[in-house]
Amino acid sequence: MSIKVFDTLSNRMTEFVPQNEKEIKMYVCGVTVYDECHLGHARAAICFDVIRKYFEFKGYNVNMVVNFTDVDDKIINRAKLEKKDALEISSKYIDRYFEDMDKLRIKRATHYPKATEHISHIIKFIEGLIEKGFAYVVDGEVYFEVSKFDEYGKLSKRNFEDMLAGARIAVDERLKNPHDFCLWKAAKPGEIKWKSPWAEGRPGWHIECSAMSNHYLGDTLDIHGGGLDLIFPHHENEIAQSEARNGKPFVKYWMHNGLVNVNSEKMSKSLGNFFTISGLLEKFSADVIRYFILSNHYRSPINFTPEKMEELRKSLATIVKFMKKLMALREEVVLDAANEDMIKGRLSEGLKAKVCEFEGKFNEYMESDFNTAGAIGSVFQYMPVLSEAILKENDNKKYAAAYVYSRYMAYLDGLLAIVDEDCIKGEKSSNSEEAANDSGLAEKLIGLLIKIRAELKAEKNYKMSDTIRNGLKEIGIILEDTKQGTNFHIEK
RNA sequence: GGCGGCAUAGCCAAGUGGCUAAGGCAGAGGACUGCAAAUCCUUCAUCCUCGGUUCAACUCCGAGUGCCGCCUCCA
Numbered sequence: 001m002s003i004k005v006f007d008t009l010s011n012r013m014t015e016f017v018p019q020n021e022k023e024i025k026m027y028v029c030g031v032t033v034y035d036e037c038h039l040g041h042a043r044a045a046i047c048f049d050v051i052r053k054y055f056e057f058k059g060y061n062v063n064m065v066v067n068f069t070d071v072d073d074k075i076i077n078r079a080k081l082e083k084k085d086a087l088e089i090s091s092k093y094i095d096r097y098f099e100d101m102d103k104l105r106i107k108r109a110t111h112y113p114k115a116t117e118h119i120s121h122i123i124k125f126i127e128g129l130i131e132k133g134f135a136y137v138v139d140g141e142v143y144f145e146v147s148k149f150d151e152y153g154k155l156s157k158r159n160f161e162d163m164l165a166g167a168r169i170a171v172d173e174r175l176k177n178p179h180d181f182c183l184w185k186a187a188k189p190g191e192i193k194w195k196s197p198w199a200e201g202r203p204g205w206h207i208e209c210s211a212m213s214n215h216y217l218g219d220t221l222d223i224h225g226g227g228l229d230l231i232f233p234h235h236e237n238e239i240a241q242s243e244a245r246n247g248k249p250f251v252k253y254w255m256h257n258g259l260v261n262v263n264s265e266k267m268s269k270s271l272g273n274f275f276t277i278s279g280l281l282e283k284f285s286a287d288v289i290r291y292f293i294l295s296n297h298y299r300s301p302i303n304f305t306p307e308k309m310e311e312l313r314k315s316l317a318t319i320v321k322f323m324k325k326l327m328a329l330r331e332e333v334v335l336d337a338a339n340e341d342m343i344k345g346r347l348s349e350g351l352k353a354k355v356c357e358f359e360g361k362f363n364e365y366m367e368s369d370f371n372t373a374g375a376i377g378s379v380f381q382y383m384p385v386l387s388e389a390i391l392k393e394n395d396n397k398k399y400a401a402a403y404v405y406s407r408y409m410a411y412l413d414g415l416l417a418i419v420d421e422d423c424i425k426g427e428k429s430s431n432s433e434e435a436a437n438d439s440g441l442a443e444k445l446i447g448l449l450i451k452i453r454a455e456l457k458a459e460k461n462y463k464m465s466d467t468i469r470n471g472l473k474e475i476g477i478i479l480e481d482t483k484q485g486t487n488f489h490i491e492k
Numbered sequence: 493g494g495c496g497g498c499a500u501a502g503c504c505a506a507g508u509g510g511c512u513a514a515g516g517c518a519g520a521g522g523a524c525u526g527c528a529a530a531u532c533c534u535u536c537a538u539c540c541u542c543g544g545u546u547c548a549a550c551u552c553c554g555a556g557u558g559c560c561g562c563c564u565c566c567a
């Protein structure tokens with residue numbers, strides 16, 4: 001089955017066909033590195049991480065480029081404020097970016113180009129635009145002449161009259177048209193600057209993406225991604241620059257992720273409802289944050305509330321418990337390339353058909369414009385179905401469990417990264433018996449209390465045994481009686 | 493003012509021109525338990541309003557209402 005993607009330019013769902021059969025050229029707008037990354041950045045990163053991984057899962061080789069805007073007004077302002085060099089600021093936040101993204105289990109892109117490291121490409125690109133008559137020089141600065149590019153507005157679906165009606169742009173008398181945008185900006189005294197055929201200065205915002213995508217991926221990209229809020233003016237301007245210069249379609253498929261709201265309001269610094277990734281990671285695991293993002297369709301707006309996160313945490317715990325159950329059932333059997341045929345040979349056709357059904361459904365959702373929410377739904381749908389099927393396997397239960405475990409993990413860990421295999425293995429040790437052997441003093445004490453309580457229970461002294469259980473609960477230790485004994489876990 | 497999007501159970505959230513409208517959380521009932529917890533099983537919607545197209549619409553079209561985003565830097 002082919003993959004269908006929603007393309008912002010044509011405003012339609014279309015079948016995905018890359019230019020080269022097996023290689024995908026993908027460019028996603030990264031961040032301007034003047035501050036910490038927030039939940040909105042996380043959403044874009046997670047969405048395109050999964051999209052990229054899914055293409056790879058389908059056998060494509062993805063050449064993914066994510067840029068850093070490491071010079072612009074905001075960075076310069078911040079540098080002035082902190083009395084530092086602009087590049088000091090940007091490199092600090094680039095480091096922070098990678099810290100956050102690594103924690104969120106974002107697979108590294110193929111390239112992370114920085115604007116400041118491609119000044120010569122940018123200048124060359126601007127020169128090309130001037131030569132072709134799409135750009136003009138004013139006082140050492142260069143502007144793109146929007147009226148020269150007939151298709152300007154095709155991505156954001158606007159025209160000049162509509163845009164002038166909005167009239168919230170400051171009119172610069174030097175410009176031929178108020179919508180002309182800056183390609184090269186002259187430096188003010190003391191600002192970071194580079195030599196150019198015009199005044200000493202720095203590139204405008206939009207030009208870096210055109211120049212760097214061209215440098216790494218060529219004239220036409222298969223996919224260009226970014227947040228919905230970048231459609232205008234950023235992506236509109238990129239199209240104008242790239243198509244004006246190269247005379248070819250810039251992008252085959254434009255993909256835009258929806259924005260994040262907080263308590264139904266737009267998340268923004270001015271409203272103060274702003275969540276940084278590092279701040280969120282103190283309260284919620286990376287798995288839950290990813291699960292939050294992926295349980296909505298990537299193009300829809302998504303609303304963040306702490307209550308919802310709690311709800312999702314419980315929901316995700318259900319999946320984790322299922323995986324732990326499989327882990328126990330499979331005993332020591334681990335499916336790998338060497339034993340896969342042997343294991344499959346032992347399983348009934350019925351079980352294999354159910355797994356196949358699940359995978360078919362999961363993939364059907366993913367192939368339909370990366371519907372992760374639907375795909376996750378199918379994960380839940382098949383948990384009881386597969387549980388039952390495994391129990392029917394009689395002597396081969398452990399092989400059945402190993403098989404299902406490996407199939408589920410391919411999606412949950414490998415693709416969506418909402419369940420961490422290490423976490424499943426690690427949490428196994430919250431068993432009281434193991435805890436008693438543990439060197440931790442607290443755990444030894446809990447083990448002792450559990451032992452005392454077991455004796456009280458044997459004497460039917462429920463009043464005292466409940467006192468112990470309730471007392472532990474008050475300090476966040478939850479006891480659970482099972483046939484094998486009492487387990488405990490610590491409530492976060 | 494211009495452009496675009498959304499409206500599905502108590503809440504969150506997929507989806508489809510006709511077949512049982514996924515799934516999660518919460519709730520209800522049951523099993524298990526000394527009682528709990530956890531777990532398992534069962535159960536819980538006719539899809540904003542009004543028109544139209546159609547043999548058939550929640551799904552397509554039109555109007556209305558409501559919410560949201562973009563039009564200025566923004567993932």
